Amino acid sequence: MPPTPWRLPLACALTLAISLPALAQQPAPAAAAPAASPSWAQGRGAEQANSPLAPHSPRLTATPADRIPVDAIRLPAGFRAELWASGMPGARMMTRGEDGTVYVGTRTIGRVYAIKDEGGTRTPRVLAQRLDNPNGVAVRDGSLYVIAINRVLRYDNIAQNPNAEPVDLTQAFALPTEAHHGWKFASFGPDGKLYMNIGAPCNVCDIDENKHALIVRFNPDGSGREVVGRGVRNSVGFDWQPGTGVLYASNNARDWVSNEVPQDTLHRLNRVGEHHGFPFCSGEAWQDPGHAGRVCSEFPAPVAMLGSHTAPLGMRFYGGTMFPENYRGRAFVARHGSWNRDAKSGFDVVTVTLNADGSRGTVEPFLTGLLDSGDNSFKGRPTDVMVMPDGSMLVSDELNGAIYRISYAR
Amino acid sequence: MMLAGGLALALALPASGTLAADAARGAALAEERNCGACHGARGVSAIENIPSLAGQQPEFIALQLVLFREGLRDVPPMEAPSSGLTDEQVEDLAAHFASLPHAPPEDRAPRNAEAFARGEALAGPLRCGICHRADLSGQNQVPHIAAQREDFLAESLRAYRDDKRRGSDTQMNGVVQGLSDADIAALAHYVAQR
Numbered sequence: 001m002p003p004t005p006w007r008l009p010l011a012c013a014l015t016l017a018i019s020l021p022a023l024a025q026q027p028a029p030a031a032a033a034p035a036a037s038p039s040w041a042q043g044r045g046a047e048q049a050n051s052p053l054a055p056h057s058p059r060l061t062a063t064p065a066d067r068i069p070v071d072a073i074r075l076p077a078g079f080r081a082e083l084w085a086s087g088m089p090g091a092r093m094m095t096r097g098e099d100g101t102v103y104v105g106t107r108t109i110g111r112v113y114a115i116k117d118e119g120g121t122r123t124p125r126v127l128a129q130r131l132d133n134p135n136g137v138a139v140r141d142g143s144l145y146v147i148a149i150n151r152v153l154r155y156d157n158i159a160q161n162p163n164a165e166p167v168d169l170t171q172a173f174a175l176p177t178e179a180h181h182g183w184k185f186a187s188f189g190p191d192g193k194l195y196m197n198i199g200a201p202c203n204v205c206d207i208d209e210n211k212h213a214l215i216v217r218f219n220p221d222g223s224g225r226e227v228v229g230r231g232v233r234n235s236v237g238f239d240w241q242p243g244t245g246v247l248y249a250s251n252n253a254r255d256w257v258s259n260e261v262p263q264d265t266l267h268r269l270n271r272v273g274e275h276h277g278f279p280f281c282s283g284e285a286w287q288d289p290g291h292a293g294r295v296c297s298e299f300p301a302p303v304a305m306l307g308s309h310t311a312p313l314g315m316r317f318y319g320g321t322m323f324p325e326n327y328r329g330r331a332f333v334a335r336h337g338s339w340n341r342d343a344k345s346g347f348d349v350v351t352v353t354l355n356a357d358g359s360r361g362t363v364e365p366f367l368t369g370l371l372d373s374g375d376n377s378f379k380g381r382p383t384d385v386m387v388m389p390d391g392s393m394l395v396s397d398e399l400n401g402a403i404y405r406i407s408y409a410r
Numbered sequence: 411m412m413l414a415g416g417l418a419l420a421l422a423l424p425a426s427g428t429l430a431a432d433a434a435r436g437a438a439l440a441e442e443r444n445c446g447a448c449h450g451a452r453g454v455s456a457i458e459n460i461p462s463l464a465g466q467q468p469e470f471i472a473l474q475l476v477l478f479r480e481g482l483r484d485v486p487p488m489e490a491p492s493s494g495l496t497d498e499q500v501e502d503l504a505a506h507f508a509s510l511p512h513a514p515p516e517d518r519a520p521r522n523a524e525a526f527a528r529g530e531a532l533a534g535p536l537r538c539g540i541c542h543r544a545d546l547s548g549q550n551q552v553p554h555i556a557a558q559r560e561d562f563l564a565e566s567l568r569a570y571r572d573d574k575r576r577g578s579d580t581q582m583n584g585v586v587q588g589l590s591d592a593d594i595a596a597l598a599h600y601v602a603q604r
Contacts, residue, residue, distance in 0.1 A: 039584055041537065054541050057469055057551035058578050060476040061497035089476075089497070108473075108578045110482050130481045179580050 039180045042203035043290070044256040055339045056381075058108045062087045063400045069379040070404060074369035078324070081367070084394060084405035085122045088113045091396045091403060093185055093236075093314060094386045095137045095144075099159035102386075103127065103144055104396065104403070105137040107183055112137060112146055114162065115403075127162070128153070133179070135236070136186030136196055140220060147184040147196060150175035152222065172222025176201070176211060185236045185314075190245050193217040193224075197249075199234035204254040204279050204288065213278045215249060215269065229269045231299065233278040237315035237384065238269075242329060246270065246358060248303065250312035250333055253282040255340040262286040264312050265302035266331065266352055266361060275299055283308075303354065304361035309338035310346030314384030314396070318351075322391025323408050327351065332366065334382040334395060347371035347378045349385060349395060367395060367406065431468070431498075436506025439499055443491050453510040456517060461562045465512025468504035470553040473578055475500045483575065514557035514602075521603045529600025532593055536585055538601075546604050551578055560602035567594045 044051070065086050073081040090106035091113065097103065104113040104124075112134050114127040128134065128146060136147030144155040146166070152173045153166035176182065181199025189195050200213040207213050215229040215238065228247065238249035247269040253262040262283025267276050281287055281296035284305055306312045314334040318327055330353050335346035349367035354360070370380040381399040388394060392407040440446065445463075449455050453464030463471065477483035478492035479500070495503070533539065538555075542548050546556035555563065569575035570582040571589055586594070 039580070041584075049537070050540065052540060054552075055579065055581075058473070059469075060578075061472055061500055108482075109476065110480055179576075 039201075039203050042205065042256070043254060048256060053340050053342070056337075058090060059399055059401070060089045060109045062089055063402065068397075068400045068402045069370060070402075072369045072379055073367060073404065075367055075406065078410060079406055079408050081395075081404045081406055084403045085115050085124055086400070086402040088115075088124045088403075089401040090398060091401050092383045092398050093135055093137055094384050094394060094396055094403070095139050095187075096386065096388075097139050097144065097159050098142060100389075101159065101162075102394070102403075103137045103139070105135045105146070106398075107133045107135055110134060110148075127155075128166070133183040136184030138186040138188050138194060140188045140192070140194070143220075145186060145194060145220075147175075147186050149179060149182040149184075150177045154220075169222050173218060173225075174222070178212075181234045183236070185238065187238065188220075189217060189247070190240055191217075192220070193226075194220055195228065195238065195247075197232070197235045197238075199236075200278060203256065204290065206291070207279065209275070215247075227273050229267070229274055229276055231275040231278045231280075232267065233282070235267075236313040237333070239316040239331070241331075241354070241358060242317055242319045244358060248315070248317075248331060250306065250315040251276070251302075252311055253308075254279070254288070255309065257286075257288075259341050259343070260308045263305040263308050264310050264335075266304040266306055266312070266315070266333065268300070268303045268358060270300065276302075303359060304352045304363050306333060306335065306350065306352075306363065307345050309341040311336035311338060312346075312350075314382075314386075316385050316387055318387055318393070320387050320389075320391030320393075323393075329354070331361070332385045332393065334385050336381050336383055336398070337371065337378055343373070344371060344376050344378060347381060349382050370397075431501035431505035433502070433505040433509040436499075436502035436504070439503055440506055445491065445503075448487065449507075452513075453507050454513050454515055455559055455562075456515060458559075458561050459565050460559070462513075462515060462558060463507040464510035466507050466554050467548045467550065467552065468501075468508040469550045470548060471504035471507050472500050473551050475503060512554065512557065515559050518557070518602065519560065522599060525596045525599040526603055528593075528596035529598070532589075532597050533600055536597075538585075541581070546601060555601050556604040558602060560598045563601050564594050564598035567598060 068083055068086055070081055070083045090109040091104045093105040095103050102115045110129055110131045111126050112128040113124045115122050115124045131148040134146050134148035138145045142157050144158040146153045152169040154169055155164050155166045178201035180201045184196045186196040195217045198212055198214045200207055209230050213231055213233050214227055215232055217226050217228050232251050234252045235249040240247050249267050251265045251267055253264050277299040279291040280294040281299050285296040287296055312333045313336045315331055318330050330351040332351055334349050337347035338345045347370045351364050351366045352361035371378050380397040382395050383398040384396045386394045392405050395404045448460045449463050455462045475492050478488040479495055541552045542555055548554040567586050571586045
């Protein structure tokens with residue numbers, strides 16, 4: 001074993017000046033934030049000045065399999081949850097390669113995981129690390145795309161070459177550098193374009209309507225940027241309805257109005273470039289008094305109310321056949337769970353059943369049991385959902401660094 | 411920047427039945443990695459710009475060790491001590507330092523009433539006491555800052571202000587945005603004297 005510097009007390013005589021962090025290789029993260037107060041406190045009224053509500057702590061160490069709360073999960077009759085993979089601190093958004101490998105993005109821990117099923121055992125490995133919030137992962141034509149705030153990396157032939165060095169597409173995409181709400185959900189649309197969100201860089205603020213609070217799409221090489229939806233405060237999950245190909249997106253509404261208002265929402269992006277209300281209108285036609293320049297009647301109504309502060313993130317339509325007939329075509333939405341609400345809400349997966357023309361949806365609970373309303377505590381944070389080829393569904397749990405598999409048997 | 415190969419990337423998957431964080435194991439590991447040489451034998455630092463860790467919030471220590479290990483927080487002297495730590499070792503070290511009695515540094519300067527008052531006047535509107543709690547003892551990933559070394563507090567506040575450091579999010583960067591060096595000095599004095 002070579003001599004290790006930590007054995008030398010001299011180490012602390014070395015320069016201790018805090019040098020620029022690794023992240024500084026990218027443009028400075030928070031420098032552009034215009035607000036004087038931290039984003040989590042923006043918009044906080046005087047009566048809430050001393051509220052102790054604050055974002056939850058991430059857990060960046062692995063949760064042993066025997067402490068993952070799979071037994072706490074409750075599902076409708078006939079459904080079953082099992083632990084599919086674990087040991088991936090911060091596991092969030094999922095995508096699946098052509099060879100069946102599941103890729104998982106994260107935020108704080110800066111990793112992308114890869115999980116390959118080999119004879120029924122699934123051992124996650126770290127595919128990439130030291131990235132800044134690499135939340136967005138998407139696969140197209142054998143290439144894995146990873147989006148980390150403004151950075152875009154493409155790993156070609158990832159199935160054949162799992163250790164490939166990425167092609168850096170950052171300049172071509174030229175994404176904004178703000179860290180706040182700068183983490184991406186990414187997915188390829190039926191048109192072959194790469195879609196992603198660009199969140200509002202604040203809780204609530206005036207924004208450039210062509211730069212923030214958007215869902216945008218690009219050609220896979222980063223060219224051809226087009227605004228698909230604007231006035232979407234922060235969508236960290238979207239999918240295209242099977243059959244119609246219409247895009248639906250979950251959206252997180254602003255904080256610090258009250259425990260109940262405004263609600264988080266599901267939107268239908270019917271027309272390219274359409275404005276969905278932020279920062280003027282949120283939730284169930286709630287007009288923000290601080291942003292009265294436009295009114296709710298100017299914007300399309302959300303398809304469904306997803307609860308106040310519940311943080312709906314990953315959202316996909318169920319196009320499989322394993323689940324019973326009445327679940328097919330529903331949108332499944334992972335609700336990460338609230339912080340800005342006295343009585344916690346979310347920490348579950350709900351389904352949204354759309355009406356015939358797709359303009360309205362009915363919300364029902366699906367996966368519950370991780371929130372204990374009795375003592376206002378939570379055991380897990382569902383973050384993304386993904387339908388597998390056999391019709392089962394994977395649900396990622398960021399808090400436990402785990403993925404559950406939901407299956408159905410009569 | 412980014413390690414490509416599967417080399418050294420195999421995840422340290424916890425064996426099933428792993429015990430919870432163990433302060434005694436953490437103490438042995440702290441001894442082995444010589445943490446005390448810089449952070450003080452009992453976790454109370456006597457060295458400029460080196461933080462005390464005694465009585466710190468365990469989740470905060472675990473988070474910082476992971477950020478060091480993953481190369482996401484770049485403090486060169488912490489590179490070697492954090493390299494190769496398993497998640498279990500991270501939690502053991504956190505439990506160890508959290509279990510040590512919290513104390514101000516022996517070389518803490520006497521209180522300067524004027525600086526203390528100025529710092530206190532800043533801390534109120536900045537709402538330090540919300541996340542760090544009214545007694546500044548912290549909670550979860552939010553560190554215990556009361557009676558921390560004044561030089562280290564000032565250094566950290568400047569690093570947040572100048573975007574040279576981030577926590578698990580950008581909260582602190584927003585809080586201290588626009589503070590002058592004099593504001594930071596007063597704030598650091600106030601917190602160090604609490």
